[in-house]
Amino acid sequence: MMSGKEKLYFLLNRIDDARIITPSGQPILIHPTGNLSNNYTVVELSQLFTKLEKDEKVLKVLKEAASGYMVLNLDPYRDFEDGCYHLEILPNFDDYLLKIQQEPEYQEFTGKNPASSPTKISGNALMTYEEKLNLIVKAVVEAKKATRKDQSTTLYLNATNGLDHLDREEIRNILLQLQDENALKVNPKTNRLLPIEQQPINPNYFLLDITDTFADWCVRYQVKQKGKIENLSEANFKEVYFVLTQLEDQLQLSQSDKFNFGFVTSVHDIQGYDSEDVDDLTNSYIKVLEYLKKIGVIKDYSHGAMSLDADVTLDITRYLEVMETAKKVKRSQEQIEPAIPVIPTNDKIQLAYNPNKGLLTVGNKTVKLNKDSFRAKLLELLLKDDKSRKKEWSWDEVIEAIENTKDEATTKENKGKFYPACDGLTKHIASKIGINDLLTFNKSTVQINSKYL
Structure with a gap:
């Protein structure tokens, strides 16, 4: 707790x-x-x-x-x-x-380290433009905090903020870019008491006038930083990486920046799935395509209502850049993923299903289902009583019980509902409460995982 x-x-x-x-x-x-x-x-x-x-x-x-x-x-x-x-x-x-x-x-x-303050980079490591921009923005934000009201902000180039190892002219050029975006103004004077022709040459600071729009600019900048693929949460990264690899496959075949991107290989892939599962699938793809459009990977895309594909136009250069970063993140995750020790426990996890409300309870977490869907009826069957909970159900037993039939032809006709119901139910529970192993199933059988009994 x-x-x-x-x-x-x-x-x-x-x-x-x-x-x-x-x-x-x-x-x-x-x-x-x-x-x-x-x-x-x-x-x-x-x-x-x-x-x-x-x-x-x-x-x-x-x-x-x-x-x-x-x-x-x-x-x-x-x-x-x-x-x-x-x-x-x-x-x-x-x-x-x-x-x-x-x-x-x-x-x-x-389990995360805090955003660290900038420090001088050792050796001759090459900093990207984005890294330099981030260093400068953080330094400006900190300098602004120490500025009196209605006074210019003094941005020192020192080891404390990490700007001492950047070229002064390069810092000035980036500050002028921020000026172009109305975030701040670079004061041409570094000493207000002296005329322009008597200003100190290359002092170790800049005088900045922070505009009223600076705070809003910072919010947009920080949101953009958090939205970079290397900063995504694990769950969001998995969704985005999966789509990026699919785009890579279709790009290789199309040899063009414009192609039709299918969410499924064929309609047979979704045969037997509930409509809400298909909607979830479509929405998850559209969410990722919209994200990729925001970060410049996709120039544009169009998606028709009820369709399972989209016409996509890629920015190839940007795509390759993001894909390279994504693969580095993926390799890093695979290298540092720690082994999680299994701690034996005799504590039983509360597991119950209310068919009248379509409400599944696992421990202190709950999941709402469409009580009239096939997968909800599957869950009701598996949790009906102690015998049902411990039983390994074959696909035909499930169909006969839910469809209330003993007719062999009818049972075979409905076989296509079995696996999609098991798969869809598992994914739905995982998406809501993070539990992805409640069911143990394959194409022929299904049962409640013994760890929840």
């Missing part, structure tokens, strides 16, 4: 994660079950959002989730947005999150 601070950390991380895939100008949607895995009571969420809105002033709650979400009365597909908190992120959010990330308790809870 999470402590109070851990619940704050978890909530901030989920908000930050959801922000990456939220289109510009739209509120961030946080679902108590889908995003927060039912880790909070209604009162806890209300208190946390009030603290972040009123005390910390880092967000606004534009709309609260419909009351009574814990009993899950809403249809999870038709009424999804009604079950969400609608949030607006304020300019102070990133500074607040950065401060929280410095706390040792946060680092222990997440």
Whole structure:
């Protein structure tokens, strides 16, 4: 069970994660079950959002989730947005999150190191433009904090902020780029008391006039940084990497920057799947295509309603650049992934299904299903009683029980529903509460994983 601070950390991380895939100008949607895995009571969420809105002033709650979400009365597909908190992120959010990330308790809870302060790069390591820009922006933000009201900001080029090892003219050029974006103004004078012709030559600082739009510019910049493929959460990275590899395959075959990108190999791949599974599949692809468009990999794409493909136009150079970064991230993940020790336990995990509400309970987590779907009926069958829970069900036994038939022809006719129901149910549970091993199944049989009995 999470402590109070851990619940704050978890909530901030989920908000930050959801922000990456939220289109510009739209509120961030946080679902108590889908995003927060039912880790909070209604009162806890209300208190946390009030603290972040009123005390910390880092967000606004534009709309609260419909009351009574814990009993899950809403249809999870038709009424999804009604079950969400609608949030607006304020300019102070990133500074607040950065401060929280410095706390040792946060680092222990997440297993992540905080965003470190810039330091001088050893040796002759080549810095990219993006690395230099990031170094300079961080230095400007820190310098601004030490500036008195209505005074120019002095940006020193020293070891403290890491700017001492960058070329002064290069720093000036990047600052002038920020000036072009109306984030700040580079003062031509470094000594206000002297005329232009008597200014010090190459002093170890710049005088900057920070504009009123700087805070908004910083928010856009930080969101863009967090949206880089190397900074994505593990779950988001897996989705994006999967699509990138598929694009790579089709690019090799088409030999063109324009091609039709299919979400499935053929319609047979989705035969027997519930409509909501197909919708989830389509939406997951569109979400990734939209992200790739934001970061410049895709110039444009078009997707017809109810279709399982999209016409895509790639920026080949940008695609190859992002793909190379993605492969480095993938290799890094594979190298550092730690072995997780298995700790024996005799504690039983509560496992129950309410067929009237279509509500699955696994421990302290719940999943809502369409109670009339085939996969919901499959779950009802498997959890009907102790005998059913321990039984390994063959595909024909499942079909006969759910379709209420003994007719051999009818049973064979419905065989195509079996595997998609097992697969779709497993993926649905995993997407909602992170449990992906509730069922043990193949093309012929299915049963409840013994660890949950």
